Amino acid sequence: MKSFSDVLKAHEAKSQVYCPMCTHTVEAMVTFSGKLAKVTPGQKCAHCGSSIDAGFVFRYDRAA
Numbered sequence: 001m002k003s004f005s006d007v008l009k010a011h012e013a014k015s016q017v018y019c020p021m022c023t024h025t026v027e028a029m030v031t032f033s034g035k036l037a038k039v040t041p042g043q044k045c046a047h048c049g050s051s052i053d054a055g056f057v058f059r060y061d062r063a064a
């Protein structure tokens, strides 16, 4: 049984993130918050250098 604080506590992991600018999938840090996984803000695409804040998580660790 998860407590409310556990749900709120986000953690990060390296995942594959889709870059909408260059349509490549790059490795980036992803923040997990409950069932949601989203790109940790402030990162840049390793391929084109664009911000990938708007990208989406392509794949994330099953154990998360």
Ligand SMILES: [Zn+2]
Pocket: 019, 020, 021, 022, 023, 024, 045, 046, 047, 048, 049, 050
């Ligand atoms: Zn890119």
